[in-house]
Amino acid sequence: MSDVLYVPIRRRDSSGHVRLEMRTLPDGRLALPAYTSPKELVRCCGPQQPWMGVDSTGLQEIHRTTGYDVVLLDGRQPPPPPVGDDDRPFEAPLGRRATR
Structure with a gap:
């Protein structure tokens, strides 16, 4: 991995603070998008995406x-x-998943 990662940000506001572009995954976890090069960031986010290293x-x-x-x-x-185990859906007989 590179010594620097490139993260997408929102443009600085008048206070000069940077806001990161975070993502909430479908399972509820908070994710930080990061890229190994500016080229990868542009490939995924587009050329207009602000970023910082x-x-x-x-x-x-x-x-x-x-x-x-x-x-x-x-x-x-x-x-x-x-x-x-407590989070698994109920398994019906013959391995079929029961619907709730």
């Missing part, structure tokens, strides 16, 4: 302030978290 210290600070659960690296969706 962050190093490992910057990534740690982003995690501290946002509490993101996963990094979406180069637009790849991570696997869903493991399902605990």
